[in-house]
Amino acid sequence: MSYPEPFTETAFETYADPPIRVGVIGTGFGASLHLSALRENPDFLTAAICSRRPDRARAAALDHGIPIHSADYRELVRGGDVDAIIVASPPHLHHGMVIAALEQGKHVLCEKPMARNLAEARDMQRIAERVGSIAMVNLQLRFLPVRMRIYELIREGYIGEPHAASVVVHRSSLSDPHDRPWGWLMEQEKAGGMLGATGAHYLDALRWWFGEVKAVAGAVSTMVRQRRLPDSSAMAKVDADDNFSVILRFANGALGTIHV
Ligand SMILES: NC(=O)c1ccc[n+]([C@@H]2O[C@H](COP(=O)([O-])OP(=O)(O)OC[C@H]3O[C@@H](n4cnc5c(N)ncnc54)[C@H](OP(=O)(O)O)[C@@H]3O)[C@@H](O)[C@H]2O)c1
CATH class of the missing domain: 3.40.50.720 (NAD(P)-binding Rossmann-like Domain)
Incomplete structure (x- = not known):
C-alpha cells in the first residue's frame, strides 16, 4: 500500500x-x-x-x-x-x-x-x-490521499464487489442570494450550476472507483432564483442549477446516487 x-x-x-x-x-x-x-x-x-x-x-x-x-x-x-x-x-x-x-x-x-x-x-x-x-x-481531487486509498482498497478487494454508492452533500454556499454575487456560475448558457461545479468531481470519483457508467438519470433545480449583481444591490435572474440529483448504473450493475 x-x-x-x-x-x-x-x-x-x-x-x-x-x-x-x-x-x-x-x-x-x-x-x-x-x-x-x-x-x-x-x-x-x-x-x-x-x-x-x-x-x-x-x-x-x-x-x-x-x-x-x-x-x-x-x-x-x-x-x-x-x-x-x-x-x-x-x-x-x-x-x-x-x-x-x-x-x-x-x-x-x-x-x-x-x-x-x-x-x-x-x-x-x-x-x-x-x-x-x-x-x-x-480533476485534481483524484490525487487526495483519501481518494487514492479508497481506490486501492476497492482494487485489493477489501470491500468485495461494490454494490452501491451514495453521495449526499449538504452545501449552503449558494443559499444566501446576497452573499456570493451573480456571475457565470449562475448562468445555464455558460455551463454554470452545481452539477458542473461540484458534480464533475463526484462523478469522476465514482467512475474511477466503480468503473464505467452504463445508464444515468437525474434532475436539476434552481432554488435561489435571484442573486445580487457584483458591486450592486440590484438582483439578477439565476437559471443554472443549485441543486441536483443523479442516479447511475455501473457496468457491474451496481447503483450509485449523488445528491448535492
Ligand atoms: N478543479 C476545481 O476544483 C475548480 C475549482 C474552482 C473553479 N474551477 C474551474 O475553473 C474555471 C474558472 O473558474 P473561476 O472560478 O476561476 O472563474 P472566474 O473567477 O470567473 O475567473 C474566470 C477567468 O477567466 C477569464 N476570462 C473570461 N473570459 C475570458 C476570455 N474571453 N479570454 C480570456 N480570459 C477570459 C476571466 O477574466 P477577467 O476576470 O479579466 O474577466 C477570469 O480571469 C471553471 O471551469 C471552474 O469550474 C475548478
Whole structure:
C-alpha cells in the first residue's frame, strides 16, 4: 500500500530540464490555485498569463513575476513562448480555447467541467488525439490521499464487489442570494450550476472507483432564483442549477446516487 506524503518544501524532484513553459488562461482559480502550484514545482515555468480584462492580466503578471501577459488568449496560444496551456476560464469558453491551443501544438490542462455538452467534449478529444498533444481535465481531487486509498482498497478487494454508492452533500454556499454575487456560475448558457461545479468531481470519483457508467438519470433545480449583481444591490435572474440529483448504473450493475 502506498500513497503520497503531505507536500513539503522538498516534495518535488526535478524531471523536466529545461522546465515546461506554461501559459495560464484565467486569473480566478487560475491564479489562486494554478499559479501558486506552478511556482512550487521546479518542472514548470509560468511564462504567460491571460485574463479578459487587461488590468487583471497585468496585475497577475506583476504579482507572480510572469514575463508575458495578454487579454487575448489567441495571442497567448500562438506564441512560441509556451509549451502547455492551462485553460481556467468559464466553461462555455473551454471548447474554443482548448482547440485553439491544441491546433498550435500545445499540451493542455483544461478545468472542469470540460465542456458544455457531449458534442463539444468529443470534438476536443478528437482533436487532441489527432494532434497527439497531452490533454487532461483538471480533476485534481483524484490525487487526495483519501481518494487514492479508497481506490486501492476497492482494487485489493477489501470491500468485495461494490454494490452501491451514495453521495449526499449538504452545501449552503449558494443559499444566501446576497452573499456570493451573480456571475457565470449562475448562468445555464455558460455551463454554470452545481452539477458542473461540484458534480464533475463526484462523478469522476465514482467512475474511477466503480468503473464505467452504463445508464444515468437525474434532475436539476434552481432554488435561489435571484442573486445580487457584483458591486450592486440590484438582483439578477439565476437559471443554472443549485441543486441536483443523479442516479447511475455501473457496468457491474451496481447503483450509485449523488445528491448535492
Ligand atoms: N478543479 C476545481 O476544483 C475548480 C475549482 C474552482 C473553479 N474551477 C474551474 O475553473 C474555471 C474558472 O473558474 P473561476 O472560478 O476561476 O472563474 P472566474 O473567477 O470567473 O475567473 C474566470 C477567468 O477567466 C477569464 N476570462 C473570461 N473570459 C475570458 C476570455 N474571453 N479570454 C480570456 N480570459 C477570459 C476571466 O477574466 P477577467 O476576470 O479579466 O474577466 C477570469 O480571469 C471553471 O471551469 C471552474 O469550474 C475548478
